Amino acid sequence: MTDYILPILIVLLVAYALIRRVNVYSAFVEGAKDALPMLIEVLPYLAAMLTAIAVFRESGALGYVTKAISPALNAVGIQAELAPLIALRPFSGSASLALLQDTLLTYGADTDVGRTASVLVGSTETIFYTLAVYFGAVGITKTRHALPAALISGAAGVLSAVILCKIM
Amino acid sequence: MMMWVFGLMLISGSVLFLADGRGAELMSCLLTGADSAVTLSLTLAGSYILWMGLLNIAKEAGLVDGLARLLKKPLSLLMPSAGEAIAPAALNLAANFFGLGNAATPFGIETMKKLNTDKSGRATDDMCMFIALNSSAVELLPTTVIAIRTACGSAAPQDIILPTFVSSLVAAVVAVAACKLLAKL
Incomplete structure (x- = not known):
């Protein structure tokens, strides 16, 4: 059960961000830099x-x-x-x-x-x-x-x- | 405070080593400690990068602000001047609650950064409250402990879920009370 929560949340997060036209790639990289x-x-x-x-x-x-x-x-x-x-x-x-x-x-x-x-x-x-x-x-x-x-x-x-x- | 903890642990341990005539072992023990910090940091590097990246996607999608608005009221009771730290603090507590320790740490560090507004090197009341909350492990399912119990042949490995949950709640309530009281001293 808990094995699925996290991956599903991540998929939903990225999908939602894409729908809102966020550049998910550069957003990830910018965040990861910190x-x-x-x-x-x-x-x-x-x-x-x-x-x-x-x-x-x-x-x-x-x-x-x-x-x-x-x-x-x-x-x-x-x-x-x-x-x-x-x-x-x-x-x-x-x-x-x-x-x-x-x-x-x-x-x-x-x-x-x-x-x-x-x-x-x-x-x-x-x-x-x-x-x-x-x-x-x-x-x-x-x-x-x-x-x-x-x-x-x-x-x-x-x-x-x-x-x-x-x-x- | 930490200066005494660090100093006393180091001195008492070293004196015992030397009293036993284990000087060489003391040196290698000191090095092992420092080495393990490096290894640990490297192990953590991947998960930090992953979670900081995902957090920033959530930020740009407006989700972090939404979460912050939602939790502003309840969390400001505990941390009145948290401001921008509300969202990462909420994410940290949620990750801890669901047993995702690796995800919780980067959110926790982000919280500390946002709380550190005056950069004076002195902990604020809110920082102490956040740390105290983090030292009481309120977790929905203590999966690691259950796994160890199963491995040790327990007939009822899940038997401990309820007492563990209640006990960690007690610890959290005491943490909040202790912080509020000690902050006034």
Whole structure:
């Protein structure tokens, strides 16, 4: 179903533009020209963030954070098995998907832990990546309350995932 | 804020590497991080070009203006001085909603550009709101997670759709509330 929505929309878009006598070819090229400067502008921010994340993760620092937050998570009723996923989620999308797969294989996809892990990954985002890309694109270094707000929202997502999986 | 996040992550990780006597590994780890940014940018290049091109066709056909008029009222509640950013912001949120992450990013960057009117290097309230909204993944169907669940032998891979949707809505509402509150501090 979702496989068809997008291609159909694109066909409709181009057909509609042609009917309205838009030069679709030059319009596409003009728009596409903006894409490369955009990438070049974002690249340094992305590199800074991904470098810091790589060092933080590979050094084992993230592991210590996971250990440190486990008791606190337990205290509010979040399973300790979810700690690595919760700690990793804001940093890396691909790594948290790999970890989700690992969690599901270890504890079972239909167990409480497995379901909560799935909901948690599905309802939260890679906050640090999003921030780096979007602020990077416009060269903003004073990010004000964007990060705290995103982190609070992420925490709410985690908590509600845990609670909803218990009652739904 | 980001300066502390970046600095602390880099320093704490490096100190741990060095304490373990893994200096050479630290260097290659730093390089891997930077390398992955380049690889990622190249992977994204194609989809950026495609979506920016299509967006411009929609713009010239008058569709972007139409969408902006339609969503001006609801979105201005969240981002009062969004102006020209309304249309790309709406496209970004819609792409996220339908699980089209690759399409969402270029629209998101376009939104940030339109929001960046004073070019002061300082985030505006609207920018923070937009980013906070983007950090709560409101998605109609979490297709990636469902696929992973299926691959891991789940008997009911779709079981998580409703809780995921509700949970991401909670995250989005909290994001809006947190932004409005923190903006006043």
